Amino acid sequence: MSENYKKWMAYELAWIAGYRRKLMRTTTHITIPAVLVFMTAFLGLLSFVDRMDPADAFYGGLGGFLVGAVICGFFYLCLRFGLRSSKYQRLIQRAVEGLELPPGEEEQLVSELLAAVDNPKQRFYFEMNSMNSKGTPARFVLTPHYACLFGGYPYAILVRLADIGEIRPGEEKKLETRRGAATRTASLLTLHSIGFYRRDRVDRGFGPEDLPDEAMGFFSQRIRDQALEMLRAQTGLVRNSAE
Numbered sequence: 001m002s003e004n005y006k007k008w009m010a011y012e013l014a015w016i017a018g019y020r021r022k023l024m025r026t027t028t029h030i031t032i033p034a035v036l037v038f039m040t041a042f043l044g045l046l047s048f049v050d051r052m053d054p055a056d057a058f059y060g061g062l063g064g065f066l067v068g069a070v071i072c073g074f075f076y077l078c079l080r081f082g083l084r085s086s087k088y089q090r091l092i093q094r095a096v097e098g099l100e101l102p103p104g105e106e107e108q109l110v111s112e113l114l115a116a117v118d119n120p121k122q123r124f125y126f127e128m129n130s131m132n133s134k135g136t137p138a139r140f141v142l143t144p145h146y147a148c149l150f151g152g153y154p155y156a157i158l159v160r161l162a163d164i165g166e167i168r169p170g171e172e173k174k175l176e177t178r179r180g181a182a183t184r185t186a187s188l189l190t191l192h193s194i195g196f197y198r199r200d201r202v203d204r205g206f207g208p209e210d211l212p213d214e215a216m217g218f219f220s221q222r223i224r225d226q227a228l229e230m231l232r233a234q235t236g237l238v239r240n241s242a243e
Helices: 002-049 054-082 085-098 105-117 198-205 221-235
Strands: 125-130 136-144 145-151 156-160 166-178 184-198 214-218
Touching: 002 054, 002 085, 002 105, 002 136, 085 156, 105 136, 105 145, 125 221, 136 221, 156 214, 166 198, 166 221, 184 198, 184 221, 214 221
Parallel strands: none
Antiparallel strands: 125 136, 136 145, 145 156, 166 184, 184 214
């Protein structure tokens, strides 16, 4: 692993660390106390109503607190496990490996991404906002040879522009479900996408319904179009979806 690669990885982990701290702080300062108060009050009140005995209310509330503590403890451990730095590092490394770069080109990728950090013309920051993504930080980066999206799903999407023959915008309806402790809420939203088609497929020809080889998804059409305009200006490969 080169020094530039280590420097880039350190930047990526520091960039997402702010979100991890914010999420953990919200969990420990708001979510967990709210659950404990609710469980204590609910079971305490339920026990009191049953026999109108303050002692029952006390023991019921204590039981509710203990049940809430178990639930919160399990949730906290799962969250800490899901937000560990090694997970994000592995997801980024997997995206780099997925490019199957020729020997020596990985260093070019890393150098261009590091250069884009201080160049606002090559990147912009935004937040992913949907039912399951409230304020998740994201970043679109366009270097001379690569297009990259960090913070979406998958977490890191890297595209080698030399392999691409056409770029098209797209839209699809997506049913998103959020599960709570005892409820499940579903919502229909529009996912705005940028599809990348490899040169060999463009040469053979394909229809408007054919799926892209790689795609980036955005919950905001405005943000998607901002990334699309950067790609159009640099590559000249962007086509209307209807063409």
